[in-house]
Amino acid sequence: MIPVSMIIWAIWLVAAADAEKVVEIIPASGDTQLHSSKLFLCKVKGGEAEMKWLYPNGEEIEDGEDKRFAVETIDETTITLLINSAETHDNGIYTCVSTFEDRTEKRVTVEINVVPPPTARISEESVNATAGSASSITCVVEGHPHPHINWTRNGRPIKMRPGRFGFNSDQSVLTIYAVEKTDEGQYTCIATNKINSSSANVTLHVSVKPEVQLERSKEARPQESTSITCNATGDPLPTMHWVRKGNKLVSDSRTEISQQPLSSSLTLQKVEPSDGGIYTCVAASPVGEDRRDVIVQTIPSTPDNVRANPGAASVDILMESPKQIEGAEILRYKLQWREEEGRSQWSTTTVEANNSLTIAGLLSDTSYEVRVAAINKIGEGGFSAQHKVRTLASVALSVSEKPGVGTGGIVGIVMVIFLVLLIAVDTTCYFTNHCGLMMCVAVNLLGKRRPGAKGLDEEERNVSTVKCSQ
Numbered sequence: 001m002i003p004v005s006m007i008i009w010a011i012w013l014v015a016a017a018d019a020e021k022v023v024e025i026i027p028a029s030g031d032t033q034l035h036s037s038k039l040f041l042c043k044v045k046g047g048e049a050e051m052k053w054l055y056p057n058g059e060e061i062e063d064g065e066d067k068r069f070a071v072e073t074i075d076e077t078t079i080t081l082l083i084n085s086a087e088t089h090d091n092g093i094y095t096c097v098s099t100f101e102d103r104t105e106k107r108v109t110v111e112i113n114v115v116p117p118p119t120a121r122i123s124e125e126s127v128n129a130t131a132g133s134a135s136s137i138t139c140v141v142e143g144h145p146h147p148h149i150n151w152t153r154n155g156r157p158i159k160m161r162p163g164r165f166g167f168n169s170d171q172s173v174l175t176i177y178a179v180e181k182t183d184e185g186q187y188t189c190i191a192t193n194k195i196n197s198s199s200a201n202v203t204l205h206v207s208v209k210p211e212v213q214l215e216r217s218k219e220a221r222p223q224e225s226t227s228i229t230c231n232a233t234g235d236p237l238p239t240m241h242w243v244r245k246g247n248k249l250v251s252d253s254r255t256e257i258s259q260q261p262l263s264s265s266l267t268l269q270k271v272e273p274s275d276g277g278i279y280t281c282v283a284a285s286p287v288g289e290d291r292r293d294v295i296v297q298t299i300p301s302t303p304d305n306v307r308a309n310p311g312a313a314s315v316d317i318l319m320e321s322p323k324q325i326e327g328a329e330i331l332r333y334k335l336q337w338r339e340e341e342g343r344s345q346w347s348t349t350t351v352e353a354n355n356s357l358t359i360a361g362l363l364s365d366t367s368y369e370v371r372v373a374a375i376n377k378i379g380e381g382g383f384s385a386q387h388k389v390r391t392l393a394s395v396a397l398s399v400s401e402k403p404g405v406g407t408g409g410i411v412g413i414v415m416v417i418f419l420v421l422l423i424a425v426d427t428t429c430y431f432t433n434h435c436g437l438m439m440c441v442a443v444n445l446l447g448k449r450r451p452g453a454k455g456l457d458e459e460e461r462n463v464s465t466v467k468c469s470q
């Protein structure tokens, strides 16, 4: 008879022995990447055992039977299973069976699950972006479980930064809100899940639209040379040129254009008034164009088409659109005149450009030479050709001014002429025919007889009487 204590002891011993025997498979997860190999270890702790691997169908995996499955007994505690080039039909529950010396058996399993590795793909090899605009890069990711996506630029992780970098919810789209030149580089999207990780690269090129810096105006002294430098920025490097009145400028005897990367200088030699005006600097590249104007200000040009409108004591000077002389605004005009006869010195007056160009205080009915020059803030332009003009006579001025007196004078003159005529006729009459007013006076006042008037006595008396009564 076996004592109860012995039975209890035996049970405890068996339980203890059993409890000490641990079998495990490393790794515990059977997730296996498609077409890759994977090694599983089955290990015993707390004893020694005879070990084997079983297919999901329960058959033993014999080494060498299937080239893709290799089983190797390392020692009494370890057996390995190597799966080469795993296929999805390999999926299933694999069992490691350990048989101990006391005939006890332990089974542990691993569920092999063959899955494709994650993939990351960016459709473009390179992306062109323009500085200042937004740019997005999309990484197409596949995998089970769904991979986690990380981004790097030149190997450094990109963190979300509001206003600079943003991501969509699964981080598959990276957005750069306002691309900067320094954002250029290689961007990598890394898709990671427990199976593996995969990455894709894209190169970001940042182009910068041309921008021109140019002074607004330039003062150019006549006969001197003047240089204007136009600076530009942009990537790719813009080409630069100058335009005036719609024509592209080229270097010639008086104009010199020198090009450097990102700047262009225009030099005008021996500046003339006609060089004044607007010059445009243009910078152009495949991604854009920028242009800016500079106003070259020099002395006004010589006034053209000058005419003069004479008055009695003044002359008005007229010009064809005088204010459109190129360059700086005309401020004043210098007017000069001299009497044509005698060739006296020029007299000068200066008038504001907004006033009428009048020379006052001249002599009437006199020939003058007049000329005009324009003045701006740079200086005085040349004088126009001399223009001959004769002021109006002042008689016409007095007649037109006092018409009453003029008529009176004429009446007086007519009366005097009439009186002289009357006296002349009367005197002739007295000496030839002894009649007329004088005869009448002589007869009536002096009592003098009419000499030699016999035949015609009665008739002559009547005539005489008639004449005396007048």
Ligand SMILES: *[C@@H]1O[C@H](CO)[C@@H](O)[C@H](O)[C@H]1NC(C)=O
Residues within 6 Å of the ligand: 126, 127, 128, 205
């Ligand atoms: C990007 O720009 C380069 C020149 O800078 C050009 O050769 C290329 O074709 C552009 N690529 C795209 C996708 O526009």
Ligand SMILES: *[C@@H]1O[C@H](CO)[C@@H](O)[C@H](O)[C@H]1NC(C)=O
Residues within 6 Å of the ligand: 149, 150, 190, 192
């Ligand atoms: C991805 O980024 C997260 C946080 O940004 C980080 O915890 C993780 O380690 C990164 N994974 C990889 C593969 O770089």
Ligand SMILES: *[C@@H]1O[C@H](CO)[C@@H](O)[C@H](O)[C@H]1NC(C)=O
Residues within 6 Å of the ligand: 033, 036, 117, 195, 196, 197
């Ligand atoms: C990840 O994939 C590569 C290439 O497919 C392979 O060499 C590597 O062993 C894989 N890594 C893991 C952890 O499966």
Ligand SMILES: *[C@@H]1O[C@H](CO)[C@@H](O)[C@H](O)[C@H]1NC(C)=O
Residues within 6 Å of the ligand: 186, 188, 199, 200, 201
């Ligand atoms: C991405 O670029 C890095 C560095 O140039 C390189 O090591 C890596 O192999 C590239 N990855 C792919 C998917 O082309």
Ligand SMILES: *[C@@H]1O[C@H](CO)[C@@H](O)[C@H](O)[C@H]1NC(C)=O
Residues within 6 Å of the ligand: 213, 214, 215, 229, 230, 231, 263
């Ligand atoms: C152009 O660049 C030069 C040299 O960098 C500088 O001296 C000059 O002031 C610049 N001109 C303009 C109009 O910005």
Ligand SMILES: *[C@@H]1O[C@H](CO)[C@@H](O)[C@H](O)[C@H]1NC(C)=O
Residues within 6 Å of the ligand: 352, 354, 355
């Ligand atoms: C003419 O211009 C001057 C200054 O340039 C100004 O003081 C004057 O009021 C202007 N006269 C008229 C009539 O516009």
